[in-house]
Amino acid sequence: MKEQYTAKLELFAENALKLKKAFAWQNVMVNRLAALLYTAENKIADDEAIRASYELIKENTGWFSAFRGNSIISIAALLSLSADQEKQLTNTLTVYELMKEVKFRASDYLVISAYQIAAHATSDQYPRTVERAKQFYDSMKAKHRFLTGQDDYIFAAMLGLSDIDIEKGIDRMEQLYSTLKPEFLSGNSVQALTQVLILGGEAPEAAARVLALRDDFRAQGIRLDKEYTLSSLGVLSLLPSNREDIVTDVSETYEFLRTQKGLGSWSISKQELLLLSASLLAFKYVDDVRNGMITTMLTTSITNIVIAQQAAIAGATAASAAAVASSSSD
Numbered sequence: 007m008k009e010q011y012t013a014k015l016e017l018f019a020e021n022a023l024k025l026k027k028a029f030a031w032q033n034v035m036v037n038r039l040a041a042l043l044y045t046a047e048n049k050i051a052d053d054e055a056i057r058a059s060y061e062l063i064k065e066n067t068g069w070f071s072a073f074r075g076n077s078i079i080s081i082a083a084l085l086s087l088s089a090d091q092e093k094q095l096t097n098t099l100t101v102y103e104l105m106k107e108v109k110f111r112a113s114d115y116l117v118i119s120a121y122q123i124a125a126h127a128t129s130d131q132y133p134r135t136v137e138r139a140k141q142f143y144d145s146m147k148a149k150h151r152f153l154t155g156q157d158d159y160i161f162a163a164m165l166g167l168s169d170i171d172i173e174k175g176i177d178r179m180e181q182l183y184s185t186l187k188p189e190f191l192s193g194n195s196v197q198a199l200t201q202v203l204i205l206g207g208e209a210p211e212a213a214a215r216v217l218a219l220r221d222d223f224r225a226q227g228i229r230l231d232k233e234y235t236l237s238s239l240g241v242l243s244l245l246p247s248n249r250e251d252i253v254t255d256v257s258e259t260y261e262f263l264r265t266q267k268g269l270g271s272w273s274i275s276k277q278e279l280l281l282l283s284a285s286l287l288a289f290k291y292v293d294d295v296r297n298g299m300i301t302t303m304l305t306t307s308i309t310n311i312v313i314a315q316q317a318a319i320a321g322a323t324a325a326s327a328a329a330v331a332s333s334s335s336d
Contacts, residue, residue, distance in 0.1 A: 015263060019263065021050065025040050029053070042282065046312075049087075056086045058086070059095075062091060063082060072117050075113075081118070098121045101136065105140075108140045111156060115159040115160055115318065116156070118314075123135050137166075138172065139167075140162075143159065146158060160317055164310065195232075202237050202240035215249075226253055238284035241315065242287070246291070247291070255287050289309065
């Protein structure tokens with residue numbers, strides 16, 4: 007691996023360890039997402055800045071607000087990286103209320119969704135973007151009533167932010183779903199995969215590339231086709247590189263991270279580390295585009311797709327952990 011990329015992996019490991027210590031009472035996967043956000047910006051995690059944003063959130067929300075739920079460290083990290091934390095939080099709260107008005111339900115997922123819209127649209131675009139997000143969500147719900155839930159809010163928000171035609175986008179998702187569903191066990195994960203692919207552009211061979219990558223990874227003993235990592239397979243399929251290099255890079259990233267303190271087999275599962283490996287590799291390609299090293303322009307923001315995907319998975323993990331804790335205390 008190149009020295010610059012190795013340094014980035016070391017930065018992530020250091021950030022993860024730092025935030026695990028600073029926010030020991032928080033869900034460890036959400037802490038690692040915050041570490042990933044800082045690493046994406048090539049920055050050392052600033053736990054004091056995150057703590058200040060954490061307090062800002064508490065000052066501006068009620069006791070039972072979803073903003074104080076499992077996503078609070080993720081939002082605090084995002085705010086701490088923004089130029090004007092107070093304004094960004096105010097805008098996020100505004101979008102959040104707009105989303106509730108059109109019958110999105112309060113949840114950690116809605117908090118992240120509102121942040122995405124507030125961060126990537128101007129205030130005059132909020133109503134239209136929220137309406138588009140709701141139309142995408144309702145259309146997905148109409149097609150897959152039992153698969154579509156609050157964990158789809160984040161991608162619905164990103165689809166709302168895009169310039170994708172709603173009807174054509176949903177039709178394309180359905181085509182991809184029909185092609186890919188027979189190949190994978192989890193319908194919910196396949197739906198998330200189709201959302202990633204739609205956001206990635208109009209590539210006609212998208213499904214074929216995903217399946218070829220899956221087979222290449224399997225040949226190397228790597229399973230990226232499981233429930234939590236399937237959307238990562240979609241992210242990797244969007245990268246402008248040949249499949250062999252992608253598989254090698256993910257494998258080497260995973261093996262390197264395993265040697266880092268706090269990322270051994272006792273500390274983090276194989277599936278989560280594969281997820282993070284794929285995300286860090288995606289960020290490497292984003293950096294290469296910024297540096298002009300890759301001439302093929304990425305058709306959409308890989309960074310935002312990765313953040314949305316990670317946030318959705320972290321939200322699902324935190325929610326299931328909270329449910330287990332609740333049932334065991336009954």
